[in-house]
Amino acid sequence: MTPRLRIRRYRWSDLDAVWALHQIGLAQVGLMPGDGVYYDDDFPRITEIYLADRGEFLVGEVIGSGIIAMGGLRRIDDETAEMCRLRVHPDHQRRGYGSQMAEALENRARRLGYSVLRGDTTLRQVAAVELYRKSGWRELHREIRGDTVVVYGEKQLNVVVAPIFIDR
Numbered sequence: 001m002t003p004r005l006r007i008r009r010y011r012w013s014d015l016d017a018v019w020a021l022h023q024i025g026l027a028q029v030g031l032m033p034g035d036g037v038y039y040d041d042d043f044p045r046i047t048e049i050y051l052a053d054r055g056e057f058l059v060g061e062v063i064g065s066g067i068i069a070m071g072g073l074r075r076i077d078d079e080t081a082e083m084c085r086l087r088v089h090p091d092h093q094r095r096g097y098g099s100q101m102a103e104a105l106e107n108r109a110r111r112l113g114y115s116v117l118r119g120d121t122t123l124r125q126v127a128a129v130e131l132y133r134k135s136g137w138r139e140l141h142r143e144i145r146g147d148t149v150v151v152y153g154e155k156q157l158n159v160v161v162a163p164i165f166i167d168r
Contacts, residue, residue, distance in 0.1 A: 004062070005068075010047075017066060024090065073109055122151065
């Protein structure tokens, strides 16, 4: 049986754990903070960037394992938020925790009054591409950064959309 994921709001005392999870998640797919694809200057300012500006930052805990998942919402404008920092520790992947975290962030975005979610991932992050596709996101465009393809997508909230987020 898969242990239950307990999702809660980020606390300052979580910083070391979310920073470590971020680094582990990127290393898993051969990326590094500051490599031109991903930035990492928001981590010391999660409260300011996410929580204090009509956003959210959630962590997911499993009893006995601590924080094994995370994700954030960052305000873009009055109607649009960016879903970012979605990570699940490699030892806990393929158990539905990423989907649970994404759903919690989508629900929170609706409660905050957003009608559109935007986000990005890379083609290296196969699980993320599949999660977005299954969740009804549509691909907006792609960008090549070094040897990495970044895929940008969006999801209309409170609207049923045929998923067209595809991996090519």
